[in-house]
Amino acid sequence: MAVDVPETVTTALADQQVEGRVCLEAGAGVGNTTAGLLAAGAKRVYAVTNDADHAATVRDRVDDKNADRVAVIEADLRATPLATDSVDLVTAHGLCNVLPPTELDAIAAELTRIAKPDSRLVVDDYAVPPADAAVNRLFALENAAARVVDGRPALTFYPPAVLAAVFADHHWTVERRKALLDPVPWTEAHLDAHAEVVRAYAAALPDSLGEPLTAMADDLVAAIGSERTGTMYSLAFRLADM
Amino acid sequence: METRALGDTGQESTVLTFGSIALNWLEQEGANQLIELVLDHGVNHFDVAPTYGDAELKLGPKLRQYRDDIFLGCKTQEREYEGAARKIDRSLDRLGIDTIDLYQIHGLEYEDELDTITADGGALDAIREAKAAGKIDHIGLTSHGNPKLILDAIDRIDDLETVMFPLNPVVAGKDGDEYDYEAVLERCDAEGIGTLGIKAFAKGSWPSTDELPEADRPYANWYEPVDTPEAIRERFDFAAAQGLDTVVSPGDPKLVAMVLDAASRSEGMDEARQRTVIEEARHDDSPVPEQLHH
Numbered sequence: 001m002a003v004d005v006p007e008t009v010t011t012a013l014a015d016q017q018v019e020g021r022v023c024l025e026a027g028a029g030v031g032n033t034t035a036g037l038l039a040a041g042a043k044r045v046y047a048v049t050n051d052a053d054h055a056a057t058v059r060d061r062v063d064d065k066n067a068d069r070v071a072v073i074e075a076d077l078r079a080t081p082l083a084t085d086s087v088d089l090v091t092a093h094g095l096c097n098v099l100p101p102t103e104l105d106a107i108a109a110e111l112t113r114i115a116k117p118d119s120r121l122v123v124d125d126y127a128v129p130p131a132d133a134a135v136n137r138l139f140a141l142e143n144a145a146a147r148v149v150d151g152r153p154a155l156t157f158y159p160p161a162v163l164a165a166v167f168a169d170h171h172w173t174v175e176r177r178k179a180l181l182d183p184v185p186w187t188e189a190h191l192d193a194h195a196e197v198v199r200a201y202a203a204a205l206p207d208s209l210g211e212p213l214t215a216m217a218d219d220l221v222a223a224i225g226s227e228r229t230g231t232m233y234s235l236a237f238r239l240a241d242m
Numbered sequence: 243m244e245t246r247a248l249g250d251t252g253q254e255s256t257v258l259t260f261g262s263i264a265l266n267w268l269e270q271e272g273a274n275q276l277i278e279l280v281l282d283h284g285v286n287h288f289d290v291a292p293t294y295g296d297a298e299l300k301l302g303p304k305l306r307q308y309r310d311d312i313f314l315g316c317k318t319q320e321r322e323y324e325g326a327a328r329k330i331d332r333s334l335d336r337l338g339i340d341t342i343d344l345y346q347i348h349g350l351e352y353e354d355e356l357d358t359i360t361a362d363g364g365a366l367d368a369i370r371e372a373k374a375a376g377k378i379d380h381i382g383l384t385s386h387g388n389p390k391l392i393l394d395a396i397d398r399i400d401d402l403e404t405v406m407f408p409l410n411p412v413v414a415g416k417d418g419d420e421y422d423y424e425a426v427l428e429r430c431d432a433e434g435i436g437t438l439g440i441k442a443f444a445k446g447s448w449p450s451t452d453e454l455p456e457a458d459r460p461y462a463n464w465y466e467p468v469d470t471p472e473a474i475r476e477r478f479d480f481a482a483a484q485g486l487d488t489v490v491s492p493g494d495p496k497l498v499a500m501v502l503d504a505a506s507r508s509e510g511m512d513e514a515r516q517r518t519v520i521e522e523a524r525h526d527d528s529p530v531p532e533q534l535h536h
Contacts, residue, residue, distance in 0.1 A: 008536050093535070094535030097534075181521060185522035193533055
């Protein structure tokens, strides 16, 4: 991997047994956790994403020498082609905030199916940002655009207790919790990535609706600039050995 | 100000070391005032070099006035015996003192330099001789280039007591071996070698000289520094939290008062916030396509 592994990933994995384990990165994004798992000596990493661009990015990032340890899989996390009881460690780094509440349970069920008994799960995500955070305005716009186009929110911030409860229903027990970022640095690059989501939704709408949405997103990015607010947490779970 | 053991030297250094290059940009009266300010904040470790213009000369009067309160580090870029021996005497002469507390091989960049330094007739012979003669108390090394080279130097120089190297959130966030100063910190910790951090306050490179001529730069630093009280406090707290024994102040005198204040009021930085600072710096110059999360 030519690219640095974020400290958030390294920290979340630091107390996990990765070396020699078969791992699943649920929601591969640009492959940051795949990079971290490979660096920590994973035997094999399944990087699952439903986004073709992300899949291509992850494939690009994997060095030739690691190619035989990674399988990038384009699939819906509610129904993957992976075998039952085939994975030792599941990671969901920054995944849940892009999942609507209605999908959480089905994804938890699928990840549990794939995970071996006594396996581990690391869920890293954002706590609900403080009510006075400026980024909330951009996130609200993003959700409004997503609801108009897709009928579902783009972002949902789950308190750790909620995700703990969702996975508890599938026999996962929280073994440790820690703060990865406090505060979270929402940089210009992050805000622009969120504005880009708004622009993509806006492009699917008639100009009369899409153009003002895009203008609002651009204005918000310019007005906010960057902001440090809220926290990112990490939960490590163990699956009951049944 | 907090003090920390400088490795096994027996010296308890303040967590801020005064980078005396800042004196080079001041007239003697201003230099004297800056030294008084630094001492008022309790700083007991100063660092200087013969290559910093007139810094040695301008440090001299107040150094002699407060000699017992100041642990002084000096350096040489000479790699061979003759040059190093001459530079030691020259620095002692310019500073007007009898003993330099810490004498450092300066700016090690290449493996073959290490060969020259450690060979018969190399700079180390002169430095060890000066130590035996009481002109020097401790031997150190500085390197801006390569952590691996520092580790090699630790292997090859048995009497090495301190190392000085860059450490800031940009460096800390990078994974490559060429940025692995964490390995240096671990090694130094294990072997009782003192650690001094430089470039803690670097924001980035200056724009190209086409864009901004050197004469038009607002600060004397080699790099563009952070320059607000908040950013300076954060950078100081970050560097001091990485396990360094002491953090060297930036080379521009206009920044020193803010840094002294930051070091005096420092309350440390927890790990989640250290990661926040690293993450933010990582996204300033990310080679990866941006995504929504951290």
